[in-house]
Amino acid sequence: DAGVTQSPTHLIKTRGQHVTLRCSPISGHKSVSWYQQVLGQGPQFIFQYYEKEERGRGNFPDRFSARQFPNYSSELNVNALLLGDSALYLCASSGRATTSAFFGQGTRLTVV
Amino acid sequence: QKEVEQDPGPLSVPEGAIVSLNCTYSNSAFQYFMWYRQYSRKGPELLMYTYSSGNKEDGRFTAQVDKSSKYISLFIRDSQPSDSATYLCAMSEASGSRLTFGEGTQLTVNP
Numbered sequence: 140d141a142g143v144t145q146s147p148t149h150l151i152k153t154r155g156q157h158v159t160l161r162c163s164p165i166s167g168h169k170s171v172s173w174y175q176q177v178l179g180q181g182p183q184f185i186f187q188y189y190e191k192e193e194r195g196r197g198n199f200p201d202r203f204s205a206r207q208f209p210n211y212s213s214e215l216n217v218n219a220l221l222l223g224d225s226a227l228y229l230c231a232s233s234g235r236a237t238t239s240a241f242f243g244q245g246t247r248l249t250v251v
Numbered sequence: 252q253k254e255v256e257q258d259p260g261p262l263s264v265p266e267g268a269i270v271s272l273n274c275t276y277s278n279s280a281f282q283y284f285m286w287y288r289q290y291s292r293k294g295p296e297l298l299m300y301t302y303s304s305g306n307k308e309d310g311r312f313t314a315q316v317d318k319s320s321k322y323i324s325l326f327i328r329d330s331q332p333s334d335s336a337t338y339l340c341a342m343s344e345a346s347g348s349r350l351t352f353g354e355g356t357q358l359t360v361n362p
Contacts, residue, residue, distance in 0.1 A: 143294075179354075181257070181352030181354050181355050182350070195348065239297050247292070
């Protein structure tokens with residue numbers, strides 16, 4: 140079975156640009172969460188979606204937005220990129236039968 | 252003050268040693284406790300999951316939760332060089348809800 144898949148794996152953007160990151164959850168999982176991990180720190184919660192509805196939002200500016208599609212895949216969008224947005228962006232999925240989150244390999248975003 | 256505190260290390264031990272990793276937390280609403288292993292430039296991999304207080308063992312790994320002290324631990328027995336990674340503790344208030352992570356402890360096991 141495929142795990143959580145994220146695309147792209149690496150991305151370089153210029154300050155002020157917009158970026159879209161994509162995530163496909165484990166088959167059967169209906170919840171998707173996004174985390175930002177800055178180098179040397181633990182992941183920080185950004186958003187959680189369940190059944191296409193937002194279930195939680197972390198302490199991130201409105202430049203960050205996300206959505207979940209009918210097939211439970213998800214997109215994370217970041218507008219007006221700042222140098223400080225450079226990080227590993229992680230997607231995690233969980234299902235009703237599980238109480239744990241399973242992470243993808245992440246998208247490494249570099250803003251120059 | 253951070254909700255979850257974890258000593259970032261780095262921690263370096265010889266092969267075969269017993270490793271103890273710890274986290275403390277301040278939010279008494281946390282009910283679910285996890286340990287993740289993260290290799291360099293990879294996503295976190297779930298190692299152990301525990302609900303409420305108690306111990307859980309899986310092979311060379313043992314997780315302990317003491318809710319009265321707001322303290323969790325991960326023990327690794329007979330450590331191997333392949334255990335070299337960053338270990339992250341994580342917690343949540345409800346099943347499947349947002350995770351709050353510690354900073355991560357970087358572990359190196361020397362052959």
